Amino acid sequence: MDVLRPPLININGRIYRRNIVKEEHYEEEEDFSYMEPSESEDLAEEESCQSHFIEQTDKGYRCAIDVPSVLYKYIIGKKGETRRRLEYDTKTSVSIPKPGMEGQIVITGSSKAGVSSAVTRIEVLVESFRRKQPFTHFLSFPLNNSKIQEGFLKFKEEVLQQCSQDHGVEESIFQNPAKLHLTVGTLALLNEMEVRKACEHLQEYESFTRDITEGKPLQLEVKGIEYMNDDPAMVDVLYAKVNVKDGSDRLQVIADRLVEHFVSAGLMVREWDRVKLHGTKFGSHCFGDFELNTVQLSQRFSTDCTGYYTSAGSISFS
Known part of the structure; x- marks a missing residue:
C-alpha cells in the first residue's frame, strides 16, 4: 500500500x-x-x-x-x-x-x-x-424456467459430446439447471436484522419496477454467449446473453436502479458503473424465451423445495 x-x-x-x-x-x-x-x-x-x-x-x-x-x-x-x-x-x-x-x-x-x-x-x-466479509445473499432474476432449463441441458449435452477431449470440459463445470439466474448484485448481510432491512428496501423498490414493466412480466430471450476476458484462452466463465424481446433496455434499467437503491442504503458495495447481466456458466445457442416476473433476495449456498436458492424476500413485476 x-x-x-x-x-x-x-x-x-x-x-x-x-x-x-x-x-x-x-x-x-x-x-x-x-x-x-x-x-x-x-x-x-x-x-x-x-x-x-x-x-x-x-x-x-x-x-x-x-x-x-x-x-x-x-x-x-x-x-x-x-x-x-x-x-x-x-x-x-x-x-x-x-x-x-x-x-x-x-x-x-x-x-x-x-x-x-x-x-x-x-x-x-x-x-x-x-467489506472483507464473504457475501451471504444476492439479488437475482431467476432463470429456472422449464424452457430455459431444457435449452441449457441440450447445450450441455452437445458440449460434452463434441468437446469432451478438451482440457477442463467435464460435467462439473456446468451450473445446476435448477439454479440458473441473473445476478444483479451481492450483499453481506451479517445478522437477521440486516436481512430484514434488505427485504424492506427490496419491497420499497416494487412500485418502481411495476412502473417500468407497466405491471406485466418481461418477455425475455436467452440466446448466444459471451465471455468476460479479453483473451479467450484465459476464459473461466461463459455467460448467456439475455435480452428483452421488444428490444428495450427495461431489464438493464431495473437492474441498475436496484443496485443504486441498495448502494445508497449502505447494503451493497458498487462494483461496476453498469450491472453486467449474465447467466453463469452456460452456453452458445438459443436457450429459449420466457417471462420474468420477479426479483429475489436469494441466500447463498441454499436450496428451496424447487431446487432454486432459498428466498429471503422478493417482489413481482405484476
Whole structure:
C-alpha cells in the first residue's frame, strides 16, 4: 500500500483514511483516523447528531450502536488492544456483547465529544471489515424456467459430446439447471436484522419496477454467449446473453436502479458503473424465451423445495 495514498472510506458522506499500523500483524491491528476536517471537540459534537443519538445521563453521555456480532472481534482487536486504544484515545468505555450474542455496542464517557469520536472510529472499523466479509445473499432474476432449463441441458449435452477431449470440459463445470439466474448484485448481510432491512428496501423498490414493466412480466430471450476476458484462452466463465424481446433496455434499467437503491442504503458495495447481466456458466445457442416476473433476495449456498436458492424476500413485476 502507498503510505502517501491510503485507502479512503465513505461513511454517511464523511471521508476517512485507513492507516495500516503494522501490516505483519493481524487485521485487528489496523488503525483508523478521521481525514477532514480536524477533530475538534465542537466538530465532534456537531457530527454526533448526524449518525447516532448520543444521550446525556447522570454520569455523562451514552450512545448505543448496532453492530453484527461477527464484527465484534475487529473492534476488540488482538488481545483486546484495539478496544483499549480506542477507549484510551477517546476517554470512553466501550461495552461489547459476548461473542456470538447479537446486541448493541454501548459507548459511555464524561465528554460528548469523546463519545462521538469513539462512535466514529467504530463506524470506520465496521465499514472497513464489513467489506472483507464473504457475501451471504444476492439479488437475482431467476432463470429456472422449464424452457430455459431444457435449452441449457441440450447445450450441455452437445458440449460434452463434441468437446469432451478438451482440457477442463467435464460435467462439473456446468451450473445446476435448477439454479440458473441473473445476478444483479451481492450483499453481506451479517445478522437477521440486516436481512430484514434488505427485504424492506427490496419491497420499497416494487412500485418502481411495476412502473417500468407497466405491471406485466418481461418477455425475455436467452440466446448466444459471451465471455468476460479479453483473451479467450484465459476464459473461466461463459455467460448467456439475455435480452428483452421488444428490444428495450427495461431489464438493464431495473437492474441498475436496484443496485443504486441498495448502494445508497449502505447494503451493497458498487462494483461496476453498469450491472453486467449474465447467466453463469452456460452456453452458445438459443436457450429459449420466457417471462420474468420477479426479483429475489436469494441466500447463498441454499436450496428451496424447487431446487432454486432459498428466498429471503422478493417482489413481482405484476
